[in-house]
C-alpha cells in the first residue's frame with residue numbers, strides 16, 4: 001500500500017545523494033523516521049543484509065520496486081498461510097480465499113496475455129515468463145510466499161514503523177535477486193475487519209504487487225485502498241474484483257464498458273438514487289448536452305463506451321445511452337486520435353540485468369533494462385467527437401486515468417465529465433458534504 005511510495009522516496013534519496021552509510025542498524029533506520037533529513041543516510045542494501053534479506057526495493061534502483069516477484073515458466077511458487085488464533089476469519093475460509101485470489105490473478109494475466117513472454121524484446125533479452133503455478137504447502141524456511149493473517153514478524157514490524165500511516169496490508173519481498181529472478185517474501189494482512197469481502201479485496205491488492213501490478217493500474221490496485229476499506233461508503237459488490245466496469249486494465253476491442261455504474265457504493269451518498277446501480281439520472285447531465293443527445297429529462301441511463309476499430313492512430317468508439325425503463329438504446333459513433341498525453345500506467349514489468357540471446361548479443365549485448373510485459377496499452381488521451389447528425393459532432397476526450405473517463409463538450413461553454421464511481425464520488429463530495 002503506502003509502503004511502495006515510501007520506499008521509492010528512500011531509494012530516490014539514497015541514489016540521488018549517493019551517500020553510503022558505514023554501518024547502520026535497523027534501529028538507525030527507525031530513528032531516521034524521526035528525523036526525515038537523515039533519511040538519505042542509510043543504505044537499503046546494507047540494511048537488507050543485516051536483516052536477512054531486507055527490502056523489496058533491494059538492488060536495481062527504484063524501478064525494481066514494482067518488479068514481478070517470480071519469473072520462470074517451469075517453476076512453482078510454494079505458498080503457505082499463517083493465521084493468528086484470534087483472526088476473525090476461519091483458517092478454512094482463508095485457505096479458500098487465498099486460492100481464489102491467486103486464481104483470479106491467473107485468469108487476469110491470461111486474459112491480457114501477460115503470462116506469456118511473447119514480446120520480441122523479451123525474447124531477445126532472454127527474459128523468462130512469469131511463474132503461473134502456485135501450490136500450497138506447510139510453512140517452512142524455503143516457502144516462497146508466506147501469507148500472514150494477523151501474524152507479524154520483525155520485517156513486517158519494521159515496515160509498519162516506517163509507514164507514515166497505519167496500513168492494513170503489505171507485500172514485502174525479502175530482496176531482489178537479478179540472477180534467479182526468484183524473490184520470496186510475505187503478504188501481511190492486518191486483523192482489521194470481520195467482513196470477508198474486505199479481507200479478500202486487500203488480499204487481491206497485495207497479491208497484485210507480487211505480479212508486478214502498479215498502484216492505480218487497475219481497479220483493485222487503486223492507491224487509496226486503505227481509505228476505501230475503512231470507509232462506510234462502499235460495500236459488498238464493490239470489493240473482490242480485479243477490474244471494475246469502468247476501470248479495466250486496458251480497453252480492448254469491442255468490449256463494452258459501463259461508465260455509469262455505482263455498484264457497491266452505498267445509496268445514501270449517491271445523488272439521484274432513483275436510478276439502479278448501472279445507471280445515472282439524466283438530471284446530472286448538462287441540459288444542453290441532454291437536448292443535443294435527445295435524452296429524456298427525467299430518466300435513468302446506463303452509459304457505455306466501446307472501441308470498435310483502430311487504424312494506426314485513428315480509433316473508432318461507440319457511445320451508448322440505454323434507458324433504464326424502456327431499454328431503448330441511443331448510440332453515437334465517434335472518431336478519435338491519440339494525443340501525446342499518457343494518462344495511464346505502463347503495466348507490469350521487470351527492471352533487471354539481462355543476458356542477450358546469442359542472436360541478439362552482437363547487436364545489444366547484456367543490458368540493464370526495464371522489460372514491460374505488455375505493449376500497446378490504450379493509455380493515451382484520445383481527442384475527437386461523437387456524431388449526432390450530419391451537421392453536428394460533439395467534441396469529446398477519452399482518458400485512461402484511474403479508469404476510463406469521458407469528457408464531452410456541451411456545445412456552448414461547459415465540459416461534462418463522466419468517470420469511475422470513485423472519481424464521481426469525489427466530485428459529489430465537493431458539492432454536498434455527507
Ligand SMILES: [Zn+2]
Nearest residue numbers: 001002205215
Ligand atoms: Zn499497494
